[in-house]
Amino acid sequence: MQRLLLFIFLTFITTATAVAQETGSVRGRITTSDGTIAEGVTVKFKGTTFAGMTNEDGEYSIRKVPYGTYTLVVSAVGLYPKEKQITIGKGVLVADFSLNENRSQLADVQISTNRKKFKVDKVSPSLRLQSPLIEVPQNIKVVTSRVLADQMVFDVVDGLTRNVSGTTRTGHWDAQYANISTRGTTIPAFRNGMNMKMPWGPLADDASTIERIEFVKGPSGFMMANGEPGGIYNIVTKKPTGENHSSVSLSGGGYNLGRAAVDLDGKLSKDGRLLYRLNLAAQSKGSFNKYNFNDRYIFAPVISYQIDSATTITAEYTHQHVTAQALGNYSFSAIGFKDVPPSFFLGDPALDPSKLSDHNITLYFNHRLDNNWKVNGQVAYVKYGLEGGSMWLSSIAKNGDMLRYYNLSEELAINKNAQMSIMGDAKTGSIIHRIMGGVDMGNLKTWGDFSPGNSDIRLAITPTNPTGIFNVYNPIYGIPTANIPIFDRSRSIQVRSGSNTYATNLTYTGVYLQDEIRMLEEKLRLTLAGRFTHSVTVGKTNATQISDNVFSPRVGLSYSITNDFSAYGLYDQSFLPVAGQNYAGEAFKPIRGNNIEFGLKKDLFDGKWNATVAAYKINKKNVLTADLDPEHLAINPNAQIQLGGIESKGIEVDIAGEVVKGLDVLLNYAFTDARVKKDANPLLIGRHVPNSVKHITNGWLSYRLKNANSVLNGFGLTGGYQLQFDRYAGSTASPMKLPAYVRFDAGASYEKGKITISALVNNLLDRRLLTQGSYTNLGSRETATSSSYYTYIYDMPRNARVTLTYRFQ
Template sequence: MNAGEVKTANDAFANASNLPEDEQQYGTVKGKITTSDGGLASYVSVKLKGTRFGALTNEKGEYQIKRVPAGRYTLVVSGVGLVTKEKQIEVTAKGIALADFTLDEDHSQLAEVQITGHKNKFKEDKVSSSLRLQSPLIEVPQNIKVVNQQLLADQLVFDVVDGVTRNVSGTVRTGHWDAQYANISTRGTTIPAFRNGMNMKMPWGPLTEDAATIDRIEFVKGPSGFMMANGEPGGIYNIVTKKPTGHNRSFVSLSGGGFNLGRAAIDLDGKLSQDGRLLFRLNAAAQTKGSYNKFNYTDKFVIAPVVSYQIDSNTLITAEYTTQRVEAQALGTYGFSPNRLGETDPSFFVGDPALDPNKLNDHNVTLYFTHQLDKKWKVNSQVAYVRYQLLGGTPWPSTIARNGDMRRYLNISEELAINKNAQLSLMGDLNTGAVVHRIMTGVDFGNLKTWGDFSSVQQPDLKLAGNAVFNIYNPIYGIPFENIPLFDRSRSIQVRSGSNIYATNLTYTGVYLQDEIRMLDEKLRLTLAGRYTHAVTVGKTNATQISDNAFSPRVGLSYSLTKNFSAYTLYDQSFLPQAGQDYEGNVFEPVRGNNIELGLKKDWFNGKWNAVAAIYQITKENVVVPDPRAGQSVDPSNPNSDKYPQSISLQLGQQRFRGLELDISGEITRGLNVVLNYAYTDGRVTKDTRAELINRHTPNSVKHITNGWLSYRFNRERSLLKGFGLTGGYQIQVGRNAGSIAAPLMLPEYYRFDAGATYEKGKFSISCLVNNLLDRRLLTQGSFTPVAKPTETSVSYYTYIYDVPRNARLSIAYRFK
């Protein structure tokens, strides 16, 4: 920028500042940034040289700088791995200056970024398009945390249960079925799994997503039903899968580690046509893993091809398919004891190597359509089909004696779930004078059918050879073939589940509208939204068929105290229809939730890191919990009488959750990236017909949680340590409520520490990490099964799941470019 241009710009600012506010003359600068190979330059910096005015491009490479005083400027565009460009522009009063750029790749900078600390930036400023929120996170009146690919790679995460929750305040995972399902809770309530903005919640699924398919994970705190379909009031987590980028970011990795872990993964990202309109991405992974649980193992593979086609500059279609297949010797890694939690060794195995392994799989097909109607409005639609299946058997204690003698039964375990979703949304900006209305509206449809069989075939006693007794303190394995039941699957799962409580059919239709009213130069933002939902639960009789209609309002207010500092408040409601019934045949009422929330958001040091603080209160009505009679004898006076099914449930009254949250993430200083968080959660039963349950703590709520993760990379030029990095983190949980409302239980305090190192040079990288560095015996789940009338062979007992003991991982990766 020459001296004359600087003077012109400075004069424009001086003159503008001396005029009354309503007489100042402003214009707008906008445009689109692309790369030389036809790709979109997302999230690159656009600035007016020598001024404070600037913006970042969105996911379509578009930018807009508003309220620029009239004058001549130099516009500078820059981004990591791209050659910086400048262009002279002139802004006129109430005019729009259009400036598009095409940027070339800076190959030397791309090579450099492979070994600098900036690669591991953990901070994200926007959510994915699947959440349909158009505003930056600092302006959204809700606490939303994004866990990106860089953070997942830094922590050597291979699937969603590999400590992902440590990155989000107040979020925990409850151990269940050997980590085949995530089972995540936030703000004291279990939250559903979403994939690309669509609800995948199933009674036992979906399978835990593999990291090979994950682009990012978005944790939305509080209700989000107004736009995301029906959900829990505590929030959701949204898995955003990898899509083609048009750039060659392909890589292959090999990993190994403790408990016989072996893994190979490949990510191929490229073009199928020279013009870059037809793109593809293929992710695949194969993994074998032993267990600290004796004889147990898990083998799996995942394949996820994606193809996209840019019909024209405004229209994109994408087709995605993902399949996972898992074989596990046992679904559970449970320990049992008549005396206390954690009494038996982690190696204890309740199953037997003679039993058939369990087989699980899911298939997910999704089609996407995006069309930009004009510069302000776009329409999105997508449809998805998910099919999940489990085939196997589950061993479980029939009775446990005080001396540890256990009588085990084995029953068939089979489930089939089919989930269909469709969404159509329209979003854009509408100006009425100085006020901007950011509109989002749409409809969504869903149908979930599940069938389960957990009782039609059962072996009441898994007898060992010579009638030897199985004892939890000195277990003997090797069940004779003649003592193992043969599961009869000649009749379909639909037929077999029709006679029990495991057949469900839930259909819903929702319509929503949100207006984000942006006032006072868009510093003040009032969000008004609502959703109308019609849901039908189909039962086996007219008495168990329910039609529900609900309106869920949402009101939010956000104000930018400065450009990088905002305050917000939110009132929101949730609605979640529930399929199923209790043991007596009473149909479950829908879950209703209310959330009141206040928060502050602050970006520090030019947006390198940010902090979010929030306080909230959630009330939740009609909660379904495990029935305390599950597994007990129908006739307590006769231990040999029929037992209540293990999976029966009942419906409570009201629960209340109060808490506060603090999240910090980003680059604190050059090369040092951190994630720090703390949450206080108090969840209690506030209303119920059973007076003894009032004021009891809710299971899976933790009073105090704090987590931290630090990553430092040496990046000094001419240093022997250049490319070398250190990583490490901690997880602390105090006041851990477990068990059930009817049988509450406190888990021991949780203290876990991890540490590792990385090294990158050119296209190669190597990472190692030691988890549970102090090898503490940590529990992720616990419950208590009471026996009303103990006998010599049957007493009350504890059930629990250990976190993985100390183990190491090593991963080597090669990037093709």
């Protein structure tokens, strides 16, 4: 009995000592002697099991180290190891290292430690967030260029959304624009942290310029508050690395697809301070629509100069040019969805092709004040333009006879942005304040001219078509030149659009401050932030001149249950300026959005893959809806009021990473319930938001055999699925579902040394898939020659692609 009591007493003392043992943390940043970030470097306490590894920013962190004096060792393949004696005490110790090595030797380190293909641990600097994704109190997903290459994606409308839970694309204008939605709302496009949102643009980014794409779910006050509450997606373009990552690729495929892309990456000076990156791409693509085609080229040079070890300036220019026979690839039918075949073409080969282009110039300034603080600044200028025309429906009869009209389609948009931000860590006792502050300014001016031409574009009168009417079931092409309207373009588009509603001018200035308070050895993180935004929408009258001053708070909480498992909660707000006025001439208030979100994040199997589960609820108020008051309609037949409200709630699950050696997996599922909560018309309350999808699940698997002793070494298989159920058409007035979206893709590849050959078949089952659909109900206005009708856009039928890539390193 005495021995038992002694054993219990000693066990208690040992346990109590272990519990009471005080621990501290160490973190730092590792670079080479020429200032290059050292990614994938091992940091270890000599003679212990405490260790860490630097991330893509060269930063590391090791927590819960018992008080004491240790020898810290940094090492990696191709780098000389270095040791430093440190003493761990209360709080966080900062220990930085500079390794005596050059860029060419560092390249071996980065290649040898690059294990992650689908999983990303941290966002790009353009999103400003300094903490790892597992610690950020928000659902953020990153799609890398390696994923795009594996899926043979050539632009952001080419199957990109399959990689992010609950994210869809609504087809429009032959896929020239992305139109990406998540959580029941359309989300704006960003490039390198700059807002590119335009009424019609920007053009869909080409994969040749993309390093990664970051999807931020929910309001993103740290980037922008004046937008939809569903979130944003941020295109991060390729920058110089200082190493030879150059490559060339040639692609071919169905529907006369031909493509070439060149990526040149290197130094312009021997000391490695002046770097360059040049991406070139040209693509010619036919269409499953008769006579349609889409040709493009891309020119994207970047130059970076390292002034000193702490300061870098970068200049970037991206130009895209597209020529397309027709912008609209819509199908129409009075019978139902999928009634006409995918080959149906609304346009005509007798019409001139449309030309689209955008020019994007961006200047970056990055300066590290010390080991903790850095300052970033950037300015961007984007000019987007369209010249052409488009064919649209005037009316359609039950037998398929259609009257068409041809209108001018000309657009110009100039978007200017400027950002300045400062970020770093400060300590108050044992608490760390991760502070971020910044100023954003932007001005967007747009002009458009969509003047209609003839309201009835007739075909040539022939014995087989004596009326010259176009029929969707038996289309005849070849409009006589005399029947094609000629538009007056003698005046500039700025002058022409001054007389219509397509001339807009929006200016905003935002100030943002965030403090991420890291407590309990940085296990508990409280985010307190706010953005004040002043926006002005220039109107043609004093009544339509809108000036908004809005404060948008942000509160987040994240807790690390273990080093690789965290839970979070978030409250964030957004607002969206609304142009126009009600029947009485009163300007509309901005649409407000509130997001409440909770989630869990878990890294598994030594950080090789991770899983995220998130639940959210978004409320939008002040949404425009039709004014049903007869007295108001007598004043303005198109009168609107701000009585609408929308509620969107759902659950998202994302899994990404290397499950077993050689097998990388992306899996996601989302349940989205987006409904009208408040409206002037009681019949609309409870109906689903147009273009929302209730159930979405996607999967992508990529396996490559890595066995040097096998003849199949380097052989890979890849494939995936996209499933969408309970899809709601683009109209609340006539509630209607779209057909389910079920798509399977599969491919194979072979990698040997510097060469990779890849082949992929999309839409393997050759299903008729729709990327968009709506219904127009004419009701009592229906006649024998004008019926209610369905509008929809087909996705690509079954098609194959083959790509040959040669890497210079």
